[in-house]
Amino acid sequence: MNILVTLNSNYIKPLKVMLKSLFLNNDKESFTIYLMHSSLLKEELSELREFIENQGNLLEIIEIKDDYFSDAPILLHYTKEMYYRLLAFKFLPQDLDRILYLDPDILVINSVSGLYNQDISGHLYAAAYHDILSIREINKVRLNAYDIDAYYNSGVLLMNLELQRKIVDEQEIYNFVQKNGQKLIMPDQDILNALYSQKIKSLDERLYNYDTRYYRYYKLKNNGICDMDYIFENTVILHFCGKKKPWKKKYSGKFHALYKHYEKLALNNR
Amino acid sequence: MNILVTLNSNYIKPLKVMLKSLFLNNDKESFTIYLMHSSLLKEELSELREFIENQGNLLEIIEIKDDYFSDAPILLHYTKEMYYRLLAFKFLPQDLDRILYLDPDILVINSVSGLYNQDISGHLYAAAYHDILSIREINKVRLNAYDIDAYYNSGVLLMNLELQRKIVDEQEIYNFVQKNGQKLIMPDQDILNALYSQKIKSLDERLYNYDTRYYRYYKLKNNGICDMDYIFENTVILHFCGKKKPWKKKYSGKFHALYKHYEKLALNNR
Numbered sequence: 001m002n003i004l005v006t007l008n009s010n011y012i013k014p015l016k017v018m019l020k021s022l023f024l025n026n027d028k029e030s031f032t033i034y035l036m037h038s039s040l041l042k043e044e045l046s047e048l049r050e051f052i053e054n055q056g057n058l059l060e061i062i063e064i065k066d067d068y069f070s071d072a073p074i075l076l077h078y079t080k081e082m083y084y085r086l087l088a089f090k091f092l093p094q095d096l097d098r099i100l101y102l103d104p105d106i107l108v109i110n111s112v113s114g115l116y117n118q119d120i121s122g123h124l125y126a127a128a129y130h131d132i133l134s135i136r137e138i139n140k141v142r143l144n145a146y147d148i149d150a151y152y153n154s155g156v157l158l159m160n161l162e163l164q165r166k167i168v169d170e171q172e173i174y175n176f177v178q179k180n181g182q183k184l185i186m187p188d189q190d191i192l193n194a195l196y197s198q199k200i201k202s203l204d205e206r207l208y209n210y211d212t213r214y215y216r217y218y219k220l221k222n223n224g225i226c227d228m229d230y231i232f233e234n235t236v237i238l239h240f241c242g243k244k245k246p247w248k249k250k251y252s253g254k255f256h257a258l259y260k261h262y263e264k265l266a267l268n269n270r
Numbered sequence: 271m272n273i274l275v276t277l278n279s280n281y282i283k284p285l286k287v288m289l290k291s292l293f294l295n296n297d298k299e300s301f302t303i304y305l306m307h308s309s310l311l312k313e314e315l316s317e318l319r320e321f322i323e324n325q326g327n328l329l330e331i332i333e334i335k336d337d338y339f340s341d342a343p344i345l346l347h348y349t350k351e352m353y354y355r356l357l358a359f360k361f362l363p364q365d366l367d368r369i370l371y372l373d374p375d376i377l378v379i380n381s382v383s384g385l386y387n388q389d390i391s392g393h394l395y396a397a398a399y400h401d402i403l404s405i406r407e408i409n410k411v412r413l414n415a416y417d418i419d420a421y422y423n424s425g426v427l428l429m430n431l432e433l434q435r436k437i438v439d440e441q442e443i444y445n446f447v448q449k450n451g452q453k454l455i456m457p458d459q460d461i462l463n464a465l466y467s468q469k470i471k472s473l474d475e476r477l478y479n480y481d482t483r484y485y486r487y488y489k490l491k492n493n494g495i496c497d498m499d500y501i502f503e504n505t506v507i508l509h510f511c512g513k514k515k516p517w518k519k520k521y522s523g524k525f526h527a528l529y530k531h532y533e534k535l536a537l538n539n540r
Contacts, residue, residue: 109531227519232530249497257528260502261379 020266128209290536398479
């Protein structure tokens with residue numbers, strides 16, 4: 001399976017935790033991790049390589065030179081890295097037909113094979129939207145000039161690379177940023193939704209992009225079904241959305257201890 | 271290492287979870303699990319044996335016939351199993367010098383070797399008391415005729431079997447129960463404290479008997495030191511004390527997700 005990650009030095013530790021959980025809960029699979037970056041140091045890269053290869057998987061490093069994006073508009077509050085996810089298909093081997101992008105603030109607690117191998121023909125991506133009133137409505141209103149039904153979260157993206165090569169237009173993305181720069185809060189996620197919302201296959205967030213802030217909400221909304229037993233049986237991806245992150249000192253949340261468990265395994269590489 | 275457990279059918283699942291966590295976090299050690307019981311079925315025993323042996327460890331079954339305790343007083347609300355822990359030394363092989371008793375409502379999240387191998391010469395047991403005002407004072411008052419400094423929790427007991435064989439007097443225990451029957455709430459724990467409190471080596475509860483109900487209390491009392499990082503680095507035993515148990519449907523608590531994680535590993539025997 002092909003996994004895509006894009007990151008800078010601040011996220012190496014969380015990335016290891018995410019990968020550890022992925023590898024442990026998918027120990028029959030073999031993974032190639034494609035890492036897109038522009039700023040990681042040699043030592044950081046070789047440490048990551050060792051970590052991944054020690055667990056029987058492969059690392060492919062894709063270094064993006066800044067001059068690639070010399071024509072791209074940049075925003076005050078974001079770097080050019082915001083384009084990596086959207087334009088990954090340009091940098092990945094041209095014979096890959098699909099790849100699963102994963103944010104580093106994630107734990108994978110079950111098999112990803114159902115997610116990875118599903119039919120996405122006709123769709124550019126598969127993604128989940130967080131159906132919590134506040135998140136959904138605010139973002140729809142913000143991007144109201146665009147025809148979006150749902151505001152998808154870009155932290156878990158199954159990518160149809162074949163179709164993206166045919167359809168996704170780099171210049172169109174730049175034009176969008178030029179026009180809407182001021183309005184963009186989460187640039188790549190906003191672009192994804194504004195331009196491609198109609199071509200995204202919708203995933204069940206409870207399975208593939210469970211927002212760890214909302215345990216009680218998921219449980220209530222699903223008549224109590226979506227409890228801890230359900231999660232450990234069914235949920236594949238726990239996503240630690242929001243500003244408070246489980247690797248930070250002051251974090252507190254339902255999945256805090258679970259995160260620390262995987263963090264310990266990852267950092268001891270056991 | 272020698273581990274002692276005593277249980278009935280209701281606790282087989284939690285026992286497996288406890289053992290799974292013990293084995294996973296002590297994978298360089300080999301364990302002999304001594305199981306004292308009077309009511310487990312053949313199939314339950316052979317399932318347990320398979321579970322334990324599959325992980326490279328040994329099971330020794332000690333079946334206690336009810337007639338052994340024909341002279342022992344029994345209490346309305348408790349069975350004769352209350353004596354197993356206190357009199358285990360009579361049923362265990364006479365060449366064992368020490369054994370670690372563990373309740374089944376426990377997760378072992380770090381190496382037990384520091385606990386197991388410590389010096390206990392001159393002490394019958396090593397145990398921790400829960401230094402929470404309410405627990406401590408209520409139990410001291412309740413057993414006020416006896417000279418106890420602390421009310422030790424009997425869920426984690428490192429036993430000095432050699433010394434017990436010399437000192438612990440079966441008849442003294444029965445006399446105590448006869449006299450105090452009405453007052454006893456947690457019989458074996460009450461007996462342990464009333465009769466042997468002076469001969470118990472005190473363990474740090476944060477390390478060896480962390481009461482999972484009191485995360486905020488531990489953290490506050492220790493100036494914030496005792497946070498999740500501390501626990502995963504240092505704590506060996508998480509004890510799910512109290513009536514609400516993490517394998518029950520309505521449980522909710524700081525270590526819920528962590529428990530479910532080990533439960534899943536145990537029940538799939540992965």
